[in-house]
Amino acid sequence: MLYQNTGSSPALQKSQLEDPLAHLPCGRISEYRRNEIIYNSEEPRHTLFLVVDGRVKVSRGTPEGQQVVIDIYQADEFFGEGAFLPGHSYSETAMALEPVKVMAWEISEIEDIVTRRPKLGIALLQLLVQRSMDFGSRIESFSTDTIPRRLARSLIRLSDRLGEQAEDGSTRMLPLTHEFLAQYVGTSREIITHHMNQFRRQGYLRYSRKGILLEKSAWGEWLKQNSAAA
Amino acid sequence: MLYQNTGSSPALQKSQLEDPLAHLPCGRISEYRRNEIIYNSEEPRHTLFLVVDGRVKVSRGTPEGQQVVIDIYQADEFFGEGAFLPGHSYSETAMALEPVKVMAWEISEIEDIVTRRPKLGIALLQLLVQRSMDFGSRIESFSTDTIPRRLARSLIRLSDRLGEQAEDGSTRMLPLTHEFLAQYVGTSREIITHHMNQFRRQGYLRYSRKGILLEKSAWGEWLKQNSAAA
Numbered sequence: 001m002l003y004q005n006t007g008s009s010p011a012l013q014k015s016q017l018e019d020p021l022a023h024l025p026c027g028r029i030s031e032y033r034r035n036e037i038i039y040n041s042e043e044p045r046h047t048l049f050l051v052v053d054g055r056v057k058v059s060r061g062t063p064e065g066q067q068v069v070i071d072i073y074q075a076d077e078f079f080g081e082g083a084f085l086p087g088h089s090y091s092e093t094a095m096a097l098e099p100v101k102v103m104a105w106e107i108s109e110i111e112d113i114v115t116r117r118p119k120l121g122i123a124l125l126q127l128l129v130q131r132s133m134d135f136g137s138r139i140e141s142f143s144t145d146t147i148p149r150r151l152a153r154s155l156i157r158l159s160d161r162l163g164e165q166a167e168d169g170s171t172r173m174l175p176l177t178h179e180f181l182a183q184y185v186g187t188s189r190e191i192i193t194h195h196m197n198q199f200r201r202q203g204y205l206r207y208s209r210k211g212i213l214l215e216k217s218a219w220g221e222w223l224k225q226n227s228a229a230a
Numbered sequence: 231m232l233y234q235n236t237g238s239s240p241a242l243q244k245s246q247l248e249d250p251l252a253h254l255p256c257g258r259i260s261e262y263r264r265n266e267i268i269y270n271s272e273e274p275r276h277t278l279f280l281v282v283d284g285r286v287k288v289s290r291g292t293p294e295g296q297q298v299v300i301d302i303y304q305a306d307e308f309f310g311e312g313a314f315l316p317g318h319s320y321s322e323t324a325m326a327l328e329p330v331k332v333m334a335w336e337i338s339e340i341e342d343i344v345t346r347r348p349k350l351g352i353a354l355l356q357l358l359v360q361r362s363m364d365f366g367s368r369i370e371s372f373s374t375d376t377i378p379r380r381l382a383r384s385l386i387r388l389s390d391r392l393g394e395q396a397e398d399g400s401t402r403m404l405p406l407t408h409e410f411l412a413q414y415v416g417t418s419r420e421i422i423t424h425h426m427n428q429f430r431r432q433g434y435l436r437y438s439r440k441g442i443l444l445e446k447s448a449w450g451e452w453l454k455q456n457s458a459a460a
Contacts, residue, residue: 017316060370064457068373070366084359086247090366114348114355121344121351128358129314135365136300136320140290142372143298143416186373227294 017130018123021050021076024113027103032096039080041091047104049080054100055162055174059183061091069184072097072162072174081128083107097174142186148195149226150185152219155205158184159214166213175211247360248353251280251306254343257333262326269310271321277334279310284330285392285404289413291321299414302327302392302404311358313337327404372416378425379456380415382449385435388414389444396443405441 114121344351393401
């Protein structure tokens with residue numbers, strides 16, 4: 001119940017979805033160094049990207065220079081879908097979080113393939129619906145959750161999406177900085193540090209050399225105890 | 231510059247987009263009374279809806295009973311796209327804000343038509359990208375804006391989407407309650423009332439018998455003066 005709105009798709013559900021990759025020919029491959037910009041809003045863009053290897057951060061910049069993380073994408077995930085809108089002007093930036101390999105297709109090429117293989121259209125539709133339902137869940141969290149609860153739900157979502165099981169049963173997350181978490185949760189780095197320290201003291205997470213370890217089994221209880229109504 | 235992130239598509243951009251309605255046969259028509267529920271999360275749903283007449287509010291409920299408004303949809307706009315995901319479980323509710331006429335298609339039917347008319351796939355893709363970029367803008371606003379700025383951007387977005395030009399050059403919005411604005415902006419009704427009164431005293435909006443009148447020309451300046459950095 002509590003997890004249903006984090007937007008991660010259970011394995012069962014995933015298996016019923018069409019796979020866009022089954023319908024796409026290989027695209028043009030490019031490589032990027034850590035922290036290199038893949039695209040930003042300075043030039044109009046007509047390309048859809050797929051992560052082949054590594055991780056990519058997509059963020060929005062405000063006119064005042066603040067950054068808001070939209071999401072992180074990893075192998076087999078698409079990004080840059082804004083290019084489907086002719087004349088779009090969203091100030092989005094995609095940056096390599098580590099050495100990254102991506103595949104790229106022109107939107108006109110994708111549209112041609114959809115015409116010949118309509119299942120690709122269905123697959124991309126499902127993917128975009130998933131993404132927009134997921135954004136809906138974040139809007140819900142922003143609207144109703146306290147900052148520690150927003151942080152907790154973000155940690156759970158990010159570890160569901162990008163984490164891996166550690167030997168001791170906990171979940172190892174990407175080595176995400178407090179700065180990153182602040183840009184994802186929508187608060188200051190100082191506030192993130194404060195709550196991460198509290199979570200650590202209370203045993204909900206540990207820091208290791210390789211990243212943050214999350215005690216997943218404990219978080220369901222935390223969310224119940226710290227519900228918006230409590 | 232300031233308006234580019236509100237998510238409303240300028241007429242020029244709109245004209246370059248594919249129109250899903252050009253590729254769809256008529257669906258089954260139903261009518262709903264004011265405040266009647268069109269769907270909620272209690273039963274699995276396999277239907278995509280189009281508003282034919284009237285306005286529909288789509289919202290999410292939290293386990294604690296709070297409501298978050300996702301958006302309002304009006305004539306020629308689709309809603310219920312979550313049904314594209316097999317086994318989805320988002321707790322979404324669609325309610326008629328006034329007497330409403332909607333058209334409905336089974337998702338399987340839409341998928342069949344996409345197979346025969348792939349342009350429908352492209353059209354729906356563009357629509358979903360637009361929607362998810364728009365959600366991205368709301369996430370950006372939640373992350374970086376103060377409450378009055380979030381309210382200001384919401385009023386501008388909602389009047390761009392759902393308003394009409396009044397005789398004196400101002401924009402007449404739907405008669406939205408403060409309760410609705412609170413569920414859209416993510417704050418309490420009391421705080422909305424406080425800021426709406428301030429906006430009214432400062433001449434940015436007026437209340438009339440038919441709804442809220444927005445002095446659109448003044449808001450660009452307000453946003454500049456009340457930027458996140460200020």
